[in-house]
Structure formats: structure tokens, C-alpha cells
Amino acid sequence: MNTYATKPSDIERKWYVVDAQGVVLGRLSAQIAKILQGKNKPNYVSNLDCGDYVVVINADKVKLTGRKMTDKKYFKHTGWIGGIKETTPAKILAGQFPERVIIKAVERMLSRNPMGRQQMTKLKVYAGAEHPHTAQNPIVLDMEAMNPKNKRSK
Secondary structure, X not given: OOXXXXXXXXXXXXEEEEEOOOEEHHHHHHHHHHHHHOOOOOOOOOOOOOOOEEEEEOHHHOEOOOOHHHHOOEEEEOOOXXXXXXXXXXXXXXXXXXXXXXXXXXXXXXXXXXXXXXXXXXXXXXXXXXXXXHHHOOEEEOHHHHOHHHEOOO
């Protein structure tokens, strides 16, 4: 009996579209990270990028539980002395690039190495309901129906 080893030629990539409207950010990004890594497939191997493409729409309508919208802080450093900047998810979602909240949440769930950066290139996030990837015939993933806790009513 031989052990099956997945080869790069065996990997088939699919496209998924996820509607983030009213979905809890952490639960959404955990599922997206799992799909980007390929952990939802039976032929997953940790040393190959066998994940699928994910298109997220309505990223500006994602929800956070509790007081995270105002109390959670994102930090970045400019590189200058005393150049630490902080912001909240409420400011980002109300700003020019609301999709960055989902991008950062997913990015921090993936490994921080060349393969993690390669997997992040398969994530496409759009603030509105329109996306330019209809030619790929993406499969619609209903995150709200997977678990009742995924949907946030407020």
C-alpha cells in the first residue's frame, strides 16, 4: 500500500464568493483563511499552496461583536521615532478603504512566510456588492447559514 502525496499538478483551484453583509468578522475571516490554505479539501498538504480563490463582497457591512467596533485598536508604525499610529475598526469601515478590516483579519490568521503571502494573493475583497470575477463562475458560500452565530442582527 502506497501513501498518496499531493503534487502541484493535482491541485484544482475553485472560486468562491462570500457576502459579508451582517456576518461576524472573526468567524468570516476564519472560514476564509481555511479556504485560502486549502484545509477544506481532502488532499490538503501543509507544504503546498492548495487553497482556492475567495471573493468577498459587501466588506463595508461586516459586523463586530461586543464593543470591538470602538475599543479594538489597530496599530502601525511609520518608521520614525514616536511614529506609532492607532485606529479603530469603526474609523476604517467609515473611511475610504473599508475592505482593509477583512484583509487584516484574514492576513493575521495565515502564516507569516512566503506561502502565506502567496495565499493572500488569492483573496479579493470589495466594499460594494459588485465584483469583476463573474467570468470565473464563483460558487456562492452562504456563511450565515453555516452557523446561527455567524449572523449578527445589530
